[in-house]
Amino acid sequence: MKAAPEAQRRLLDLSELDAGLDRLRHRRRTLPELAEIEEMSKRLAQLATQVIAAETEAGDLSRDQTKAESDVDAVRTRAERDQKRLDSGQVSSPKDLASLQSEIASLHRRQSDLEEVVLEIMERREAVDAQVASLKSERDEVTATLDAAGDRRDAAFAELDKEVAELQGKRSGIDDIPADVLSLYEKLREQSGTGAAMLQGSRCLGCRTSLSIAELNRIRAAGPDEVVRCEECRRILVRTPESGL
Missing domain, CATH: 1.10.287.1700 (Helix Hairpins)
Structure with a gap:
């Protein structure tokens, strides 16, 4: 599954908005x-x-x-x-x-x-x-x-x-994410509440787990348009300059 790096980073914007919507819905219920x-x-x-x-x-x-x-x-x-x-x-x-x-x-x-x-x-x-x-x-x-x-x-x-x-x-307004990537994001979001997370250094900010060296090497080897996922929580991992790869 592929998506341009810019489109992948838009997943983080989408995830942040969805988290905000979840917080508002929780406030409404409580x-x-x-x-x-x-x-x-x-x-x-x-x-x-x-x-x-x-x-x-x-x-x-x-x-x-x-x-x-x-x-x-x-x-x-x-x-x-x-x-x-x-x-x-x-x-x-x-x-x-x-x-x-x-x-x-x-x-x-x-x-x-x-x-x-x-x-x-x-x-x-x-x-x-x-x-x-x-x-x-x-x-x-x-x-x-x-x-x-x-x-x-x-x-x-x-x-x-x-x-x-x-x-x-x-x-x-976020309409530049490929349909198959967006569908995967929505599916993961239904399962765990968050569909995508940033890779910060060696850590997935979705499950707060530090990735193994082998996993980091696998991600480094992946093309910038390749959609990668956390080995632990299976969320989409979004690479940014903070990833340090």
Whole structure:
């Protein structure tokens, strides 16, 4: 495989641009805002579930309170009616009078018990209402944090995409590399992340391995337009004045 020395050196420019593109893509994948957005999204989903559960409990307690208050009113009405009968003097039989007085006392005890139930429900409802308010407040805070992180992510994406477009434009401008050499470069790049590396002195800057004397002699003997590869990492080795050959 052959390519003019100038075309081979263009592989180093291409490799540098590709490394820059890889760094930008890595930055895009690892933006701190992405982890924050994921964390806030999970918390927001949890809060949504908790708010629904708390509101459901508050609704149940509201219905329980309404029923308990209705029971109190019913018992109170009945006790007041019996008290009026007692006060009217219409009941003259000692037995009936004792029975009526006993019933009124029983109704008062029942009313007292029901009022305790109402108070207990009201206390529970107050606590649940406070919980609902607290959860909604946190939900609003998390939503605001999530929105802000989303804005920062979008701004960072826009800046990174701009840099990517700039590097891709420069990459597209490299059009003097033979197709077969470029195809090999792309294949090697897919395999190891870097398709070409400079030979600096006796060292391949791709794998940082020092080449053997025999390997260096082989490369020295190769024509300047011959495409040579590192014996260790198999990347394309690009010879420059720094190679010292």
